[in-house]
Amino acid sequence: MQFLEVDGSQGEGGGQILRTALAFSVIKGRPVRVSKVRAGREVPGLRRQHVSALKILAEIFDGELTGAVEGSSQVSFSPGRMKLRRLSVDMGTAASITLVLQAVIPAAAISGSSVSFDLRGGTDVPWSPTFDYFGTVVRRSYAAIGMEFEAKALRRGYYPRGGGQVTASVRPSEGIRHLDLITPPMAHDVRVWSRCGRLPSHVVERQMAAAVSTLKAAGYNPSETEATSDDADSPGSSVLVSSLGGGEFLGSDSLGKKGVPAEEVGRTAAESLVAAISSGATLDSNLADMILPLLSLADSPSRAKVPEVTPHLETSLAIAKQFTSCSYRQTRAGRCWVVEVIPTQAD
Numbered sequence: 372m373q374f375l376e377v378d379g380s381q382g383e384g385g386g387q388i389l390r391t392a393l394a395f396s397v398i399k400g401r402p403v404r405v406s407k408v409r410a411g412r413e414v415p416g417l418r419r420q421h422v423s424a425l426k427i428l429a430e431i432f433d434g435e436l437t438g439a440v441e442g443s444s445q446v447s448f449s450p451g452r453m454k455l456r457r458l459s460v461d462m463g464t465a466a467s468i469t470l471v472l473q474a475v476i477p478a479a480a481i482s483g484s485s486v487s488f489d490l491r492g493g494t495d496v497p498w499s500p501t502f503d504y505f506g507t508v509v510r511r512s513y514a515a516i517g518m519e520f521e522a523k524a525l526r527r528g529y530y531p532r533g534g535g536q537v538t539a540s541v542r543p544s545e546g547i548r549h550l551d552l553i554t555p556p557m558a559h560d561v562r563v564w565s566r567c568g569r570l571p572s573h574v575v576e577r578q579m580a581a582a583v584s585t586l587k588a589a590g591y592n593p594s595e596t597e598a599t600s601d602d603a604d605s606p607g608s609s610v611l612v613s614s615l616g617g618g619e620f621l622g623s624d625s626l627g628k629k630g631v632p633a634e635e636v637g638r639t640a641a642e643s644l645v646a647a648i649s650s651g652a653t654l655d656s657n658l659a660d661m662i663l664p665l666l667s668l669a670d671s672p673s674r675a676k677v678p679e680v681t682p683h684l685e686t687s688l689a690i691a692k693q694f695t696s697c698s699y700r701q702t703r704a705g706r707c708w709v710v711e712v713i714p715t716q717a718d
Contacts, residue, residue, distance in 0.1 A: 372401065372402055372449075373402070374402045374403060374404040374447060374449075375396075375401050375402065375403045375404070375693060375694065376404055376406070377392045377403055377404065377405045377406070377690060377693065378405075378406060378407060379405045379406055379407040379408040379409060379410055379444075380407035380410035380411060381686060381689065382411075382682050382683075382685055382686030382689065383411055383681075383682035383683055383686050384407075384409065384410045384411020384412065384686075385409055385411055385412055385683070385686075386409055386412075386418070386420075386421055386470065387660060387683050387686060387687055388405065388408075388409075388686055388687075388690060389405055389408060389409070389417075389421055389424075389446070389474075390421075390424065390470065390473055390474040391664055391686075391687045391690040391691065392405050392690055392694075393424060393425065393428055393448060393474045393478065394474055394475075394477045394478045394481075394665075395664075395690065395691065395693075395694040395695070396448055396450055396478075396694075397428060397432055397434075397450045397478035397479075397482055398477065398478060398481045398482055398668065398694075399694050399695070400450060401450075401694060402447070402448065402449040402450070403447070403448055404445065404446070404447040404448075405445065405446050405447075406444065406445045407444060407445070408421075408443065408444050408445065408446060409421075410444070415444060416441070416442040416443055416444050417438075417439065417440065417441055417442060417443045417444075417446065418441065418466070419441060419462055419463065419464065419466035419492075420462065420466040420467045420468075420470045420471055420492070420499075421470075422439050422440065422441055423460055423462045423466060423471050423492075424470070424471045424474040424475060425439040425446060425448065426439060426460075427458060427460060427471065427475055427488070428448070428450070428474070428475060428478060429448070430454070430455055430458055431453060431454060431455050431458060431475075431479065431484070431486055432450045432451050432452065432453055432454065432478075432482075433451035433452055433453070433454040434448055434449055434450045434451050435447075435448070435449040435451070436448050436449075453482070453484050453486075455486070456484075456485060456486050456487065457486065457487045457488075457489075458486070458487075458488055458489070459488070459489040459490075460488070460489070460490050460491070461490075461491040461492070462490070462491060462492035462493075462533070463491075463492070463533070464492070464493070464531065464532065464533045465492060465493030465496045465528060465529065465530040465531055465532060465533035465535075465605070466492040466493055466533065467492065467493050467496050467498075467499035468490045468491075468492045468493060468494055468502070468528070468535060468537050469494070469499050469500045469501070469502060469504075469505040470499045470500075471490065471492075472488075472490075472505060472520075472522065472537075472539060473500070473505070473509075473661060475488070475541075476513070476518065476520050476539075476541050477513075477518060477665055479541045480513075480518040480519070480520065480541050480542065480543060480544040481518065481544050481547065481665075481668065483543045483544070484541070484543060485540075485541065485542055485543050486540070486541050487538070487539065487540040487541075488537075488538065488539045488540075489536070489537075489538055490536070490537045490538075490539070491528075491533070491534070491535065491536055491537075492528055492533045492535055493528045493529065493530060493533045493535055494524050494526075494527050494528045494529075494535035494537060495527060495528070495529055495535075495566065495607060495608075495609040495626060496528070496529065496530045496533075496626075497530060497626060500624065500657065501609045501611060501624040501626065502522075502524045502527070502535070502537065503564045503566065503609065503611040503624065504611050504613075504622050504624045504657075505522065506522045506523075506524070507564075507611065507613060507615065507622070508611075508613055508615065508620060508621075508622035508655070508658060509658065509661060510522065511615050511616070511620060512620040512654075512658055512661075512662050513662070515548070515550065515620070516547050516548050516549075516550060516662065516665065516666065516669070517544045517545060517546055517547050517548045518541075518544045518547070518665075519541075519542045519544070520539060520540060520541045520542065521539065521540050522537060522538070522539040522540075523537065523538050523539075524536070524537050525537065525538065526601070526602075526603070527566060527568045527601060527603050527607070528603065528604065528605075529568055529569075529603055529604075529605040529606065529607025529608075530605060530607065531605055532604040532605040533604065533605070534603065534604030534605070535603075546669075546670070547665060547666065547668040547669045547670075548669060549666060549669040549670065549671045549672060549673040550662075550666060550669075550673045550674070550675055551673065551674050552618055552619065552620075552653035552654060552674065552675040552676065553653070553674050553675075553676065553709070554618060554653075555618060555619055555648075555651050555652070555653055555676070556616075556617035556618050556619055558617070559591060559614040559617075559619070559648055560594050560614055560615065560616055560617065561586055561591045561592070561593045561594065561612065561613070561614045561644070562593055562594060562595040562596070562597075562612070562613050562614075562615075563579060563582050563583060563586070563593050563595070563596045563597070563610070563611070563612050563641075564596075564597045564598075564610065564611040565578040565579035565582065565596075565597070565598040565599075565608075565609075565610050565637065566598075566599055566600075566601075566608060566609050566610075567599075567600050567601075567606075567607065567608035567609075567627065568600070568601050568602060568603025568605075568606065568607055568608070569602060569603045569604075569605065569606040569607070570600065570606050570607070570608060570627075572600045573633075574600075574608055574627070574633045575598045575599065575600045575608065575633075576598060577632075577633035577634055577637070578598075578608060578610050578627070578633045578634070578636050578637035579596060579598045579610070579637060580634075580637065581633070581634040581635070581636070581637030581638045581641070582610055582612055582637035582638065582640055582641040583596060583637075583641075584638075585637070585638050585641035585642055585645070586612065586641050586644075586645065589641075589645040589649075591614075591645070591648075607626070607627055608626070608627030608633070608636060609624060609625065609626050609627065609636075610624060610625045610636055610637050610639075610640040610641075611623070611624045611640065612624075612640045612641050612643075612644040613644070614644065614648060618653060619652075619653040619654070620653070620654055620655070620658055620662075621644060621647050621648060621652065621653075621654070621655045621658075622644070622655055622657075622658065623640045623641070623643035623644040623647065623655065624640055625637070625639040625640035625643075646678065647678050649706070650676075650678045650705075650706040650707040651676055651704070651705055651706055651707045652676045652677050652678045652707045653675050653676045653677075654675045654676065654677050655677075655678065656677055656678050656679055656681050656683075656684070657683075659675070659677045659681070659684050659710065660681065660683040660684040660686075660687045661687075663675065663684065663687070663688060663699075663710055663712055664687040664688055664690065664691035664712075665691075666712040666714075667688075667691040667692070667694075667695040667697035667699075667712055667714055667715075668695065668714065669712075669714055670714065670716065671714070672711060672712065672713045672714065673711070673712045674709060674710070674711050674712075675709075675710055676704065676707045676708065676709055676710075677707060677708050677710055678706075678707055678708075679707075679708065680701050680708050680710065684710070688712070691712075695714065695715060696715045697712060697713060697714050697715055698712075698713045699711060699712045699713065700713075
């Protein structure tokens with residue numbers, strides 16, 4: 372079968388193009404060649420988490436893979452039949468575990484595969500979803516469209532040494548269900564998680580207190596809070612604030628950074644969630660580019676409200692259209708945008 376050619380420099384030109392193309396390649400059984408990989412980034416080419424995702428998919432589905440080395444600007448992937456049902460991978464340093472799962476989980480689930488992973492790397496690192504965001508916000512939204520997985524962090528991994536340990540298992544999907552998230556709920560079930568590793572325990576408490584204070588000032592009293600301080604190979608921290616269920620999937624995470632007060636970390640996450648709720652959105656901007664492209668595989672059109680149409684989202688939808696011939700449109704609706712995804716069979 373002829374390779375589907377994907378331009379990795381289009382749109383925002385980042386790794387999301389590769390992750391989306393890989394997932395759809397497996398799902399549709401279509402060989403893909405991605406050129407100009409991450410051409411829009413300061414350091415272009417494949418990074419370690421991209422190489423790991425490629426090799427995991429190739430191992431599981433007995434695929435043919437070329438160009439899968441760090442720094443490569445072009446990669447070709449031809450998926451085969453499922454070969455493995457359990458895989459252990461140590462990515463070294465702080466390569467993002469959640470970005471690997473973002474590519475692998477839809478590919479495995481929608482292709483009807485049951486698979487388990489043991490992964491070592493970074494759980495809460497820059498430029499990727501924190502583990503709490505992935506394990507709660509992403510997991511709940513994936514389940515809503517018919518993809519179920521479980522993931523547990525046995526150890527947190529922060530930049531630069533990583534050392535995080537995650538186990539994950541994916542169940543076969545019986546098909547992608549459409550979403551109709553147009554009416555935000557009247558009440559919001561807001562929750563807060565604060566984590567830190569290899570730092571004084573007061574850091575995690577200060578992060579939490581700032582997030583809760585910011586939420587309460589905006590009129591949202593968290594129904595659940597959780598703060599944990601654990602050992603880690605590198606010091607680090609994170610905060611997740613979310614509002615899930617009742618017709619919305621909203622989350623906002625923030626990472627601690629040397630020189631940034633713990634209070635600012637918690638406040639940043641809370642302010643972002645408050646802004647998303649206030650806009651009338653039903654999917655947060657980061658989740659939108661993960662889940663809306665997959666709705667091109669549903670049996671009927673989907674709709675959701677997002678705070679903004681990001682370059683990530685536009686690029687991911689464009690890749691989905693290459694594989695599925697779906698159509699999509701976005702319309703301004705007050706302070707947010709309504710995004711509609713229309714699968715080919717629903718035209």
